[in-house]
Amino acid sequence: MSxxxxxxxLTTETTQLSPQPDTxxxxxxxxxxxKSSDNQIFExxxxxxxxFATVKSFFEDSPSSTDIVPLPNVTAKPLSQVIEFCKEQIKxxxxxxxxxxxxxxxxxxxxxxxxxxxxxxxxxxxxxxKDLLDVLNQAVADRIENKSVEYVRNFFGIDNDFTAEExxxxxxxxAWAYEGVDED
Amino acid sequence: MEGLLDHHxxxxxxxxxxxxxxxxxxxxxxCKSSLVSTIFQAAADSDVVxxxxxxxxxxxxxxxxxxxxKFSSKKELFLLLxxxxxxxxxxxxxxxxKSSGKKSFMLSARDLHIxxxxxxxxxxxxxxxxxxxxxxxxxxxxxxxxxxxTIKTRMLTPYTKYGAYLVLKITDRxxxxxxxxxxxxxxxxxxxxxxxxxxLRLPKDHARKQQMESLLYGNRMHMLxxxxxxxxxxxxxxxxxxxxxxxxxxxxxxxxxxxxxMSLMEVKGHHLKGGLIIEGIEVRPKKLAFPSPNYSxxxxxxxxAGVELVSEVCKQSQDFQSCFQILTSHPQTLSxxxxxxxxxxxxxxxxxxxxxxxxxxxxxxxxxxxxxxVLGKCAADFKEAVQFLNLKGLQGGTASLDVHxxxxxxxxxxxxxxSGHVHIDSATARIKxxxxxxxxxxxxxxxxxxxxxxxxxxxxxxxxxFASQTEAGVELASKVCKNSENYESCVQTLTSYPQTVAAPNxxxxxxxxxxxxxxxxxxxxxxxxxxxxAxxxxxxALEQCAAHFKEAVQFLNLKGLQGGTASLDVHxxxxxxxxxxxxxxxxxVLIDSATSIIQKWKTxxxxx
Numbered sequence: 001m002s003x004x005x006x007x008x009x010l011t012t013e014t015t016q017l018s019p020q021p022d023t024x025x026x027x028x029x030x031x032x033x034x035k036s037s038d039n040q041i042f043e044x045x046x047x048x049x050x051x052f053a054t055v056k057s058f059f060e061d062s063p064s065s066t067d068i069v070p071l072p073n074v075t076a077k078p079l080s081q082v083i084e085f086c087k088e089q090i091k092x093x094x095x096x097x098x099x100x101x102x103x104x105x106x107x108x109x110x111x112x113x114x115x116x117x118x119x120x121x122x123x124x125x126x127x128x129x130k131d132l133l134d135v136l137n138q139a140v141a142d143r144i145e146n147k148s149v150e151y152v153r154n155f156f157g158i159d160n161d162f163t164a165e166e167x168x169x170x171x172x173x174x175a176w177a178y179e180g181v182d183e184d
Numbered sequence: 185m186e187g188l189l190d191h192h193x194x195x196x197x198x199x200x201x202x203x204x205x206x207x208x209x210x211x212x213x214x215c216k217s218s219l220v221s222t223i224f225q226a227a228a229d230s231d232v233v234x235x236x237x238x239x240x241x242x243x244x245x246x247x248x249x250x251x252x253x254k255f256s257s258k259k260e261l262f263l264l265l266x267x268x269x270x271x272x273x274x275x276x277x278x279x280x281x282k283s284s285g286k287k288s289f290m291l292s293a294r295d296l297h298i299x300x301x302x303x304x305x306x307x308x309x310x311x312x313x314x315x316x317x318x319x320x321x322x323x324x325x326x327x328x329x330x331x332x333x334t335i336k337t338r339m340l341t342p343y344t345k346y347g348a349y350l351v352l353k354i355t356d357r358x359x360x361x362x363x364x365x366x367x368x369x370x371x372x373x374x375x376x377x378x379x380x381x382x383x384l385r386l387p388k389d390h391a392r393k394q395q396m397e398s399l400l401y402g403n404r405m406h407m408l409x410x411x412x413x414x415x416x417x418x419x420x421x422x423x424x425x426x427x428x429x430x431x432x433x434x435x436x437x438x439x440x441x442x443x444x445x446m447s448l449m450e451v452k453g454h455h456l457k458g459g460l461i462i463e464g465i466e467v468r469p470k471k472l473a474f475p476s477p478n479y480s481x482x483x484x485x486x487x488x489a490g491v492e493l494v495s496e497v498c499k500q501s502q503d504f505q506s507c508f509q510i511l512t513s514h515p516q517t518l519s520x521x522x523x524x525x526x527x528x529x530x531x532x533x534x535x536x537x538x539x540x541x542x543x544x545x546x547x548x549x550x551x552x553x554x555x556x557x558v559l560g561k562c563a564a565d566f567k568e569a570v571q572f573l574n575l576k577g578l579q580g581g582t583a584s585l586d587v588h589x590x591x592x593x594x595x596x597x598x599x600x601x602x603s604g605h606v607h608i609d610s611a612t613a614r615i616k617x618x619x620x621x622x623x624x625x626x627x628x629x630x631x632x633x634x635x636x637x638x639x640x641x642x643x644x645x646x647x648x649x650f651a652s653q654t655e656a657g658v659e660l661a662s663k664v665c666k667n668s669e670n671y672e673s674c675v676q677t678l679t680s681y682p683q684t685v686a687a688p689n690x691x692x693x694x695x696x697x698x699x700x701x702x703x704x705x706x707x708x709x710x711x712x713x714x715x716x717x718a719x720x721x722x723x724x725a726l727e728q729c730a731a732h733f734k735e736a737v738q739f740l741n742l743k744g745l746q747g748g749t750a751s752l753d754v755h756x757x758x759x760x761x762x763x764x765x766x767x768x769x770x771x772x773v774l775i776d777s778a779t780s781i782i783q784k785w786k787t788x789x790x791x792x
Contacts, residue, residue, distance in 0.1 A: 121201050133204065141208030149219045156197065158221045170219050176282065177215035 033068045040076035041068075044083055051086040053128030073126050078119040081112070085132055109139040114155055117143070148181045202227035207236035211262065212283045234258035237285040238265075239341065250274050268316065277316055281469055286341040288468035290351070291333045293321035296465060299330040314426050315463050323460040329366065329450040333465040337372070338441035340467070343495055345436050345512070347470040348446040349429040351463040352420065354386055358459025361385065362393065364408035365417050366450040370433030373442040375505040378433035381415025382448070384460060387428070390419045411452040427463055434470055436495060436508050497526055498624070507624040527625075534573045534625035538590070541618045542566035545597075548611060558604035562597035562611075566618070569593040573625065594618060709733035 032049040034042040049055045055069055071079065085108055092101045109117070117140050124133040144152050153160060162170070171178065206214045206228055214237070218228035227233065235258050239245070242261070246253050248271040255261040268279040268290075275295040279288050293301075294309075298321055301307040306326040309319045323329070331350065340346060348370050354361065365381035385393060397405045420428035432446045446465055450457070498507035511530060542563045549559035569590035594615060601611065709730045716726035 118197065121205070122197060125198070125201050125204075137201075137205045138208045140205050141213075144205075144217070145209055145213055149216060152217055152220050152224075156220070158196070158224070161221050162219070167219060170225070174215035174218065177212045181216070 034079070035068055035070045036074050036076040036079050037072050038075050040079075042076075042079060042083060045087075045090075047090050048083065048086050051089065051129055053130075054126060071126075074123050075119075078116070078123045081116060081120055082123050082127065082129065082132065084108075086129065089131065105135050109135060112139075114143060115157075118156055146180075146182045149178075196223065199223050199227045199230075203230045203232045207233045210283065211237045211285050229257065229259055231258040234262050237262055239280070239285070239287055245269070245271065245278055248272055248278075270316070274318055279468075284469070286344055286469040287339070288466065289335060289339065290316070290464050290466040291335065292317040292319070292464040293462045294319055295333070296321075296462070297330075297332040297334075298462065299328055300326060310461075312461070312463075317464065321462040323458050323462075325456050325458040327451075327454050327456050329457060329460075330447070331449070331462060331465075332445060332447040334446070335444050335467055336441055337437040337444060340437040341469065342437055342439055345434060345470045346467055347434045348432040348444070349466045349468070350432055350446075350448055351423070351427050351429050351466055352384070353427060353461040353463075354384060354420075355459040355461065358384075358457075360453075360455050360457030361450075361460055363455060363457075364405070364450065364453045365412055365415060366448050367412050367415075367452075368430070368432045368448050369446075370435050371445040372435045372505050377435040377444075377505045377509065379413065379415070380418065380433065381412055382418045382420075382430050382432075384430075384450075385419055387419050387421055408453060429466065432465070435505065436512075438495065438504060493526060497530075506620045510621055510624040530625040531573050534590070534621050535570050537618050537621040538566045538569045538573065541614055542570070544614050545611070548608065552606075552608070555604060555606040555608075558600050558606050559611075561600050565593040565597040591622060594622070705733045 030046040031043050032046050032055070034044060034049070034055070036042070049069075058069055088104055088108070089101075092104075112120075117136060121133070121136050121140065124136055144155055147155070152158075160167070202224055206217060206224075209217075211234075214228045214233050218225040238258060238261065242265070245265065246261070250270045250273060253261065253264060253269070255264055262280065262285070263282075265278070265280045266282040268277050270276075271278050272295075275292050277290045277292075279290075280286070281288060294317070298307065301309075301321055306324060308322045308324055310322050311318055312320050333348070350368075361384035365383055367379070368382050369379040370377045383390070418430065420430040423429050430448075432448060435444055444467075446467075494511045495504075495508060498504050498511065510533065511526065542565075545559050545563035545566065549556045549563060552559060572590040572593070598615060601607075709732075712726050712730035712733065716723045716730060719726060
């Protein structure tokens with residue numbers, strides 16, 4: 001890609017958001033602009049954006065490229081929640097307090113609906129935020145633990161795509177696993 | 185751009201994400217979820233998932249197997265290992281619990297230390313088709329019965345409660361085995377984890393034999409029984425595999441590597457015995473005792489969390505095993521949702537133990553007139569200890585001191601015993617027992633005091649995770665106000681604002697209440713500024729008040745509450761008010777409206 005230092009065409013609609021003088025070294029905190037698939041613009045501190053391995057490597061590959069990073073696989077709502085989480089983690093990085101971090105994480109997760117959690121996982125996965133991915137996976141695992149198959153389908157909003165024969169065969173294979181599940 | 189994407193496909197989690205989630209569940213959940221959809225099936229069979237269920241040292245286990253293990257995936261290997269595998273040249277067997285992936289072992293008779301087992305007149309090594317091992321030990325005739333097995337906790341799944349079971353048979357021609365109880369015990373490191381007694385007899389004969397003994401040989405049985413320590417005289421139970429097993433005891437595998445010593449001994453009867461067949465000692469994860477017979481595994485999960493909490497608490501105790509033993513022997517501590525609940529339970533146990541010990545010394549004093557004064561003092565000391573062992577005391581801020589006073593009481597008793605030259609074994613033992621219970625309580629409170637000690641405002645925070653969404657705001661408010669010194673005005677204040685009544689949970693109430701308090705503080709500050717201008721004579725004092733309330737505003741916020749400085753912060757706000765009052769009285773400013781507005785401010789803040 002030969003994207004030059006001149007402003008690329010796809011970002012024209014957002015230029016008014018951040019007038020970018022060429023005096024970035026003088027600025028104490030650099031902002032990075034992210035654009036979700038539904039064309040929402042997020043302006044975040046550079047330190048927060050660098051938590052996203054995907055964004056970080058975007059800049060490492062082309063350091064002089066645009067300040068607007070398009071995220072075609074990510075919608076606005078989960079992205080805003082992911083940013084909220086990472087902002088908080090930065091604070092804990094500067095000022096480590098394990099107990100408080102645990103507390104924050106627990107609260108962040110309990111407040112979220114099932115759908116919010118499930119929606120954030122592909123975002124955290126795409127942006128390669130390992131810490132967040134771990135806590136999300138654990139939280140979702142806790143919520144589906146010991147639940148019935150139907151409950152798990154509803155939880156993830158997934159349709160059953162097995163034929164009746166396939167389903168019967170699978171049930172036979174793991175008969176022991178279907179005993180003693182919780183009421184939905 | 186969005187229109188080009190198939191929205192449905194866009195929504196589905198990729199397989200990699202699903203496997204990552206499943207690896208945080210259990211083997212049972214993973215198997216079950218293969219039925220959800222084809223993507224879930226592929227994820228649920230993946231090596232990523234099953235590698236996480238295998239123990240870290242599974243490769244070592246595979247290499248110790250007596251027959252080569254053939255498997256094409258991690259899932260296959262897991263299922264293979266869940267069907268018991270002979271290792272170490274057939275001296276042990278190894279197995280993973282299918283539902284949880286926890287490890288269990290069986291040490292064969294050859295892997296145990298059985299005294300005189302290599303002397304053919306006494307013991308005989310035979311083989312039985314129904315045994316998983318090639319050899320079993322058969323007791324022919326011998327008076328000294330001593331069977332000891334050892335295992336390292338490093339080999340086991342960490343932070344798990346294990347039971348040790350002697351697996352045996354009793355032949356038709358057995359004799360002498362159950363004339364007196366055998367002593368059974370489990371030790372971890374240098375600590376006694378459990379000690380008890382057992383009768384080596386068939387479960388079906390137990391009731392009949394017990395009846396006959398008390399009728400015919402009552403005195404003789406009593407004499408033999410008195411040679412060993414008290415115990416529950418348990419009997420073997422039947423296993424699914426046709427063998428009998430007797431629980432030797434239980435222990436907890438902590439994070440450290442320690443040697444566990446499990447034993448059965450009958451060496452005090454001096455009579456000959458025979459007809460016992462030993463297959464080995466099994467060490468397997470223990471299902472936690474729960475009062476209801478048909479507990480759901482969800483509850484078991486909660487208990488598991490309780491066990492983890494308790495073990496975390498007991499890490500602070502000097503004697504991990506006995507602390508753990510004491511705290512887990514009560515279902516209430518296991519179902520405790522947080523350390524505070526554990527602390528409360530532990531203190532209740534310590535109180536009960538203190539009352540018992542006090543009564544013990546009072547009884548001893550009557551039976552020993554010579555040492556009556558000293559023993560009576562001990563009874564009083566332990567009676568006094570009771571009142572120091574409570575959580576209310578903890579909340580006062582004198583926390584650690586109070587619980588320590590109880591220890592002082594015990595030590596004062598000890599020193600008066602030794603200075604009065606009173607040496608009664610049972611008294612020493614009793615104090616020792618009290619101390620183990622006390623230490624468990626101390627360990628439990630040590631951690632919780634950080635949370636509880638200073639201010640109930642944090643109690644609000646503790647509720648957060650357990651808040652029910654359906655509760656009405658008024659009910660919530662009254663729940664919150666139970667922590668207030670002035671319940672009535674607290675409820676009135678909180679329910680007079682529509683926002684708090686509509687609040688979905690305690691956190692929202694706390695936020696609202698703090699918001700109200702902040703607003704009230706701001707208003708009060710403005711009020712004093714105005715008053716200062718109207719009363720030039722008392723200007724200094726009134727301005728000081730305005731400043732104090734302004735400062736109070738910044739201490740009243742939830743962000744502060746969530747930090748460790750929580751309680752302090754809210755307290756600071758109160759300090760500001762007190763300082764204002766001091767300024768007013770030292771400046772002799774008695775303006776009725778000022779006093780009443782302070783009163784109002786205090787009411788608004790009363791929820792804390």
